Amino acid sequence: xxxxxxxxxxxxxxxxFNVPPQPxxxxxxxxxxxxxxxxxxxxxxxxxAVLVAHYYTDxxxxxxxxxxxxxxxxxxxxxxxxTEHPASTLVVAGVRFMGETSKILNxxxxxxxxxxAATCSLDEGCPIELxxxxxxxxxxxxxxxxxxxxxxxxxxxxxxxTSGIALPIVxxxxxxxxxxxxxxxxxxxxxxxRMTGVEMLLWPGSxxxxxxxxxxxxxxxxxxxxxxxxxxxxxxxxxxxDLADVVGSTTALIHAVRDLPxxxxxxxxxxxxxxxxxxxxxEKKLFVxxxxxxxxxxxxxxRCAWMAMNSLEKVAEVLExxxxxxxxxxxxxxxxxxxxxxxxxxxxxxxxxxGAKKE
Ligand code: 13P
Ligand code: SF4
Numbered sequence: 605x606x607x608x609x610x611x612x613x614x615x616x617x618x619x620x621f622n623v624p625p626q627p628x629x630x631x632x633x634x635x636x637x638x639x640x641x642x643x644x645x646x647x648x649x650x651x652x653a654v655l656v657a658h659y660y661t662d663x664x665x666x667x668x669x670x671x672x673x674x675x676x677x678x679x680x681x682x683x684x685x686x687t688e689h690p691a692s693t694l695v696v697a698g699v700r701f702m703g704e705t706s707k708i709l710n711x712x713x714x715x716x717x718x719x720x721a722a723t724c725s726l727d728e729g730c731p732i733e734l735x736x737x738x739x740x741x742x743x744x745x746x747x748x749x750x751x752x753x754x755x756x757x758x759x760x761x762x763x764x765x766t767s768g769i770a771l772p773i774v775x776x777x778x779x780x781x782x783x784x785x786x787x788x789x790x791x792x793x794x795x796x797x798r799m800t801g802v803e804m805l806l807w808p809g810s811x812x813x814x815x816x817x818x819x820x821x822x823x824x825x826x827x828x829x830x831x832x833x834x835x836x837x838x839x840x841x842x843x844x845x846d847l848a849d850v851v852g853s854t855t856a857l858i859h860a861v862r863d864l865p866x867x868x869x870x871x872x873x874x875x876x877x878x879x880x881x882x883x884x885x886x887e888k889k890l891f892v893x894x895x896x897x898x899x900x901x902x903x904x905x906x907r908c909a910w911m912a913m914n915s916l917e918k919v920a921e922v923l924e925x926x927x928x929x930x931x932x933x934x935x936x937x938x939x940x941x942x943x944x945x946x947x948x949x950x951x952x953x954x955x956x957x958x959g960a961k962k963e
Contacts, residue, residue: 612797613790613806614738621728623812624721624909629662630917640916641668647923648672653693653716655919656682656706659854660876660911661697665919667879669697676880678854679705679751680766684948686710695923696930697914699724703930704755708937708944715930718918722910724752729809730788732756738785742805745785746777749943752811753788755932759939764947767838768853770796773950778802791815795838795845811839813908817872819843821894825870829891832868835860836893840872844893848872861885874908 632640641664648655655674657666666676674695675685679702686694686706693714696703701724703717730749735757739747749761750770758764765773774796777784784802786793788809797804817840826834826847835857836848845851850860854877861869862884871877872893881890892906922928932940 612803613808616734616738616808618729618808619731619734621725623725624913626907626909627912629912630915637664637916640920641671644668644916644920644923645672647920648674648695651693651923652691653695653923654689654691655695655697656685657696657914658682658698658702658876658911659858659880660874660908661914662876662912662916663879664916665697665914666876668916668919678766678768680768680853680947680951681855682706683709683751683944684951686713686715687948695919697919698722699727699752699908699910700930701727701752701754704932705751705758705944707930707932708755708758708940711932711934711937716922716926717928717930718915718922719913720928720930722913724908724910725812726750726752726788726809727754727757730754730757730807732760735787735807736760738787738807742783742785744783745805746782747785747787748774748777748804749787750789750792751944755936755940757787758943759936761943762946764943766853766947767792768855769947769951769954771799772954773947774802774804775800776950789839791841791845792838794842795851798842813874813906814839814872815841816895816906817841817844817893818896819847822847822870822872825891825894829868829870831866832870832889832891833860833864833866834870834893835872837873844872857881858884861888861890873906874911875906876908876911 655669657669657676669676683705687709694706695716699722707715747761748763751766784804786804787807790806793806833849835850861881868889870891875892
């Protein structure tokens, strides 16, 4: 492959993959939901298992994870939680890379996922052969990949980052004079570039959900809700990020709803997060930022079809049958663990420093 860049964006043709239709939400009465949750509670106890869920999953699932001593978190915290919890089985409700990351960090534990087809457009758009070739063409670059990638891509990288920690890590590497190759999310990459002033070579991947947010429609919505603060996940296009009052990881956006005085919020990220936002600030009003189809043929309305594949029914089924186990060979896990552990160690040091400053 020749070195063909348009600006900093790599001129690479990504593979074509299917985005599934939005799965139907299971229909059940509150009594049936309560019975199902009780069944899962028993199964978790019997199997020494803990439920770890992402903020974008179904609200019932998130609630159950918390009620049973598991966690609901962003992808960084999900990874960390699994390493600290003593359970021998982790049930990871999210998308595949989250289950893989848990398995990489806890190779001795059993990791189950409600649906193995739950993937992510960033992962799908960054196949290892193509990505590896790109890295080989730039051997003088430090490879920094977003957590939304396969175990193989992580193993090919020097650092793994999540949106919650990308900025300080890139800043740190740049201060050491390192040149950076970034993958796979171009929008997050561009945001990191702009915030740090560090130029990076960008893989041209994107999140099909966040890419759907539209700046013009958002401006119109902002006019209708002048008191609302605009919260944007940095996987969104730059024109949308430019309109934000707060740009940040899922956790940062939840904190913004809790801490800002605004009575209303327009949120440009997956609306599964509203479950936690309403929990921390029940009196505040939340609106999903408009997507490509607002008022017309909105097919997804910012919902991630892969995240929506997780359900209570499937959690019960995998616990009962022991199916959908995530397997990562010990050799691959050992390689992929290195860049993830770097991130976790970096996060730990940042926390220590913040603690020392407070004292
Ligand atoms: P977080 O790392 O903020 O949890 O985001 C993961 C993700 O998939 C965002 O679309
Ligand atoms: Fe991947 Fe986007 Fe879904 Fe997050 S919202 S899991 S980045 S497709």
